């Protein structure tokens with residue numbers, strides 16, 4: 001669920017925005033002061049900010065500028081005056097969108113959704129800079145060495161990670177335990193092919209819904225293992 005922070009000192013407007021956004025399934029928080037709003041914006045995990053321009057303590061210009069120093073979260077700025085909007089554009093503070101009060105709440109929701117979608121795509125395209133393997137609910141980020149199973153991150157030891165990644169990168173290919181051992185463990189390693197079995201078991205416990213009936217890493221009896229696509 002996307003989290004939105006509204007920094008707005010006019011309670012009625014803030015509540016109206018909140019109601020509409022919550023009806024659209026967003027999680028919304030309100031801060032009425034510029035200084036506390038800025039603090040929250042910088043410290044918290046939000047997906048979008050709705051930022052009023054004229055605020056007590058710290059104004060929207062400053063907040064936007066400070067947010068941009070740290071984050072590229074979308075910022076939708078609102079102001080009562082059209083010429084303020086022109087000023088914001090002119091200052092190039094990095095706000096993503098501007099609305100003049102009074103605005104229609106449904107128009108605001110539509111813009112919020114559009115910015116969130118665009119931001120998701122941006123994040124997505126950036127993530128592809130990492131080397132990622134995705135197979136049926138399993139996501140392996142080779143660059144960050146992290147693994148998610150159906151959206152939930154799972155912790156893997158180095159060798160488990162290497163073994164899983166190797167199999168997932170070479171799907172539908174049956175490898176013997178010997179081959180896997182040689183591939184993942186260097187020749188100096190102490191151990192034997194039983195290590196492979198142990199590691200496969202550990203990996204299955206993390207990725208399989210039912211380890212007894214594996215959906216990903218199949219055992220090919222008498223031969224070895226294969227990652228099934």
Ligand code: CA
Nearest residue numbers: 009052054055
């Ligand atoms: Ca205001």
